[in-house]
Amino acid sequence: MTDSSTSSSVGSNRVKRGLAEMLKGGVIMDVVNADQARIAEDAGAVAVMALERVPADIRSQGGVARMSDPDLIEGIQKAVSIPVMAKARIGHFVEAQILQALDVDYIDESEVLSPADYVNHIDKWNYTVPFVCGATNLGEALRRINEGAAMIRSKGEAGTGDVSEATKHIRKILGEIRALSAMAPDELYVAAKELQAPYDVVAEIAQTGKLPVVLFTAGGVATPADAAMMMQLGADGVFVGSGVFKSGDPAARAAAIVKATTFYDDPKVIAEASRGLGEAMVGINVSDLPAPHRLSERGW
Amino acid sequence: MAGNASRGVGPVGVLALQGDFREHARVLSSFGADVITVRRPSELALVSGLVIPGGESSVIDKLSRMFGLAEPLKAAIAAGLPVYGTCAGLIMLADTVRDAIAGQQSFGGLDIVVRRNAFGNQRESFEVDLDVPELGDPAVHAVFIRAPVVEEVGERASILAALDDGRVIAVEQGNLLGTSFHPEMTDDYRFHRRFYNRVLATAFHS
Numbered sequence: 457m458t459d460s461s462t463s464s465s466v467g468s469n470r471v472k473r474g475l476a477e478m479l480k481g482g483v484i485m486d487v488v489n490a491d492q493a494r495i496a497e498d499a500g501a502v503a504v505m506a507l508e509r510v511p512a513d514i515r516s517q518g519g520v521a522r523m524s525d526p527d528l529i530e531g532i533q534k535a536v537s538i539p540v541m542a543k544a545r546i547g548h549f550v551e552a553q554i555l556q557a558l559d560v561d562y563i564d565e566s567e568v569l570s571p572a573d574y575v576n577h578i579d580k581w582n583y584t585v586p587f588v589c590g591a592t593n594l595g596e597a598l599r600r601i602n603e604g605a606a607m608i609r610s611k612g613e614a615g616t617g618d619v620s621e622a623t624k625h626i627r628k629i630l631g632e633i634r635a636l637s638a639m640a641p642d643e644l645y646v647a648a649k650e651l652q653a654p655y656d657v658v659a660e661i662a663q664t665g666k667l668p669v670v671l672f673t674a675g676g677v678a679t680p681a682d683a684a685m686m687m688q689l690g691a692d693g694v695f696v697g698s699g700v701f702k703s704g705d706p707a708a709r710a711a712a713i714v715k716a717t718t719f720y721d722d723p724k725v726i727a728e729a730s731r732g733l734g735e736a737m738v739g740i741n742v743s744d745l746p747a748p749h750r751l752s753e754r755g756w
Numbered sequence: 757m758a759g760n761a762s763r764g765v766g767p768v769g770v771l772a773l774q775g776d777f778r779e780h781a782r783v784l785s786s787f788g789a790d791v792i793t794v795r796r797p798s799e800l801a802l803v804s805g806l807v808i809p810g811g812e813s814s815v816i817d818k819l820s821r822m823f824g825l826a827e828p829l830k831a832a833i834a835a836g837l838p839v840y841g842t843c844a845g846l847i848m849l850a851d852t853v854r855d856a857i858a859g860q861q862s863f864g865g866l867d868i869v870v871r872r873n874a875f876g877n878q879r880e881s882f883e884v885d886l887d888v889p890e891l892g893d894p895a896v897h898a899v900f901i902r903a904p905v906v907e908e909v910g911e912r913a914s915i916l917a918a919l920d921d922g923r924v925i926a927v928e929q930g931n932l933l934g935t936s937f938h939p940e941m942t943d944d945y946r947f948h949r950r951f952y953n954r955v956l957a958t959a960f961h962s
Contacts, residue, residue: 464884471881474901474941478810478843481774497857500819502774502812537857537873538812539902561878561902584879718773718795718819 467584469606475539475561475586476607476670479503479693483683483714484672486510486697489528490535496700499710503539503561505695506532511568511615512698512737515749521569523551529558541588546755547573549582556585562607563587565600567754568614568697577755580604590674592625592752594632598653598661599756601669608667610691611752612675615698617739619676621752622686626673630690636662675752678703678736680716680729687720704734765959768952769794769803773819775811775844779940783948789955797828805838805955807948808845810901810938813872814857816844826863833865838931838958840951846927846934847872847904854907865932867910874905874923874936886937888917888926891946898925898937905936931958 465471482502487493493504508524509517523544533540539561544551546565551572555563565578567590577600580587586606591597597608610629612622632651639647639662648658660668673686674695683694694717700710712729719725747753768784770777772793781791784807794800806829808816820826833839833849841849848863850870875881881902885895896917906924909915917926917935925936926947931954939947 464882466880466882468883470899470941471883471901474899474938475878475881477776477779477941478812478901480776480778480811481772482812482815497814500815502815537855538814539878556879559877559879586878714815715819715822719823 472586472606473669480670481718482693483717484695485700485710490531492701493532493535495707496710497536497538499707500714503541504536506540506542510698510701512702515615526558543569545569546571547576547578549578552578556583565589567751571754577603590755593628595651595653597629598651598657602654607670609672609674609695613742614675614751616676616742617678617737618742619682621742622673622675622677626686626689626691633661637665680712680726683713684716684720684726687717698737702737709733765956766802766804767792768955769806771806771808774815775809777809780807780809783940783945787952797824800828804959808841808848810843813844813847814860816848817860830863833863836931838954840933842935842938843903846936849932849934866927866929866934867912868906868927869908870904871907872904873902875903878902886917890916896944897942899941900937903936
C-alpha cells in the first residue's frame with residue numbers, strides 16, 4: 457500500500473475483472489477478419505473475439521487449431537474501437553505472451569483450440585492482460601479463477617448451434633452456487649474438497665451467492681431467443697461464435713441478438729427481433745457428436 | 757407530475773441497456789433511494805435522476821436510439837434532470853466525442869470534448885489515488901478501465917479532478933456530473949452521494 461497520489465497500478469485484479477464488469481449485458485462475437493469485426497461493432501457487439509476459424513469450421517475442417525496470425529489480430533484491432541479478445545490454446549503460455557505483446561484486451565484460454573498441455577492451464581496471474589476461461593461446472597470455474605482467470609464463460613458446445621450444452625453448463629454452475637449458499641458453514645470444507653477448489657473462494661461464494669468474477673455463457677447460441685434464455689437463466693452476457701457469421705444475414709442476426717440480450721425479459725421485443733433474420737446456422741445436434749469431438753470435455 | 761403526487765422524490769433511475777448498471781443500483785439503494793432500471797421511455801419518465809453506467813458507449817448509443825430513449829433523455833437533460841455518468845456514461849454526456857465509431861452519437865449536455873479509450877487498450881487500465889478538492893479528504897481511489905479523458909472543457913463546465921499530468925477526468929455542469937473512472941467499483945460513494953444530493957435538491961425545488 458502507498459499513500460502517494462502519484463502511484464498508479466496497472467494489471468490489478470480489480471482492473472482485470474473490471475473490464476468484464478463493463479461488458480455485462482452485452483454480446484461478444486467471434487470474427488475472423490476486419491470486415492466481420494466492423495459488422496459486429498456496427499451491430500452493437502460489446503467486444504469481438506479474433507480467431508482464424510470459427511468453431512463450426514474448426515469442427516468441419518479438423519486439424520490442430522491454434523492462436524491466430526498476429527497480422528489478422530492487428531487488422532481486427534485497427535478496424536474497431538471496442539475491446540478485442542483473442543484465443544490461446546489451453547496451457548500455451550507462449551501464445552498468451554504473444555497475445556499480451558499484441559496488446560489484446562482479453563485472452564481466452566480456450567477449449568475451442570487444440571490444447572497445448574493436457575495437465576496444466578496457464579498461470580494467468582503472470583499477465584497484465586486479463587483472461588477469460590471456459591467452465592462446465594463450479595469446480596472448474598473456481599480452479600480457473602484460482603489460476604487467475606478474471607472472467608468465466610460457461611462452455612456449451614462450440615460450433616454446433618445447439619444450445620443444450622450451454623443451458624446445461626450455466627444451470628450447473630449457478631445451481632452449484634445456490635447449493636453452496638444453502639450450506640451450513642461446517643459443510644463448506646467438504647464442499648470445497650468435492651469441488652476440488654480452494655476453501656477460501658468456496659466460503660466467499662457461499663456468502664455472496666455469486667462468482668467473484670463475471671459469468672458469461674457460450675457455445676451453441678444461434679438465435680435471439682437462445683441469447684435471451686441464457687440471460688434469463690442468469691448469465692451476465694453472451695458469447696456468440698459461429699452463430700452470427702455462419703447464418704444467412706450476419707448483420708441483421710447480430711443486431712437482433714444484441715437487442716434480445718438487453719431486453720431478455722421482454723418477449724415482445726425478442727419476438728420483434730426474431731423476425732426475418734433469414735437462415736440460422738445449420739447446426740449439429742450435440743447428441744450426434746461422438747465424444748472425442750466434444751470440445752467442452754477439454755479442460756478440467 | 758410525480759412532483760405533484762407527492763412532495764417526495766421519484767425513483768432514481770440507472771440506465772440499464774448494457775454495462776455495470778447493477779453496481780450503480782446497489783450504491784444508490786444503500787442511500788435508501790428507490791432505484792429502478794431504465795430501458796424504455798416510460799421508465800425514464802418516472803425518474804428524478806439518472807445514472808449512466810460504465811459499459812460500451814457505442815452499444816449504449818445504438819440501443820438508446822433504437823428503442824426511442826435518446827430523444828426523451830436529451831430533452832430531460834435540457835430540462836435539468838440530474839444525471840451522473842461514469843466512463844461510458846461520461847462519453848454519453850459529452851457534447852463532442854473523439855475517436856467515436858462511425859455514426860456514433862451522444863446525449864450531450866456537458867460542454868466538453870471527450871476522447872474514447874484515451875489511455876489505450878486494457879493493458880493500460882489502472883487504479884490511482886486522486887485528489888478531489890470538492891470532496892476533501894481522503895483521496896478518491898479511482899479505477900480507470902479503457903477510460904475516456906476530457907480533452908477540452910468549455911466555459912459552462914467545471915473541472916472536479918485531474919490526473920497529475922493535468923488530464924481532466926471528472927467534471928460538473930449544473931445538474932450533470934461525469935467521471936472517467938468507476939466509483940461503483942470501490943467502497944467510496946462520495947460521487948454518487950454528490951449526485952444523489954442534487955437529485956434530492958432538484959426534486960424538492962420543483
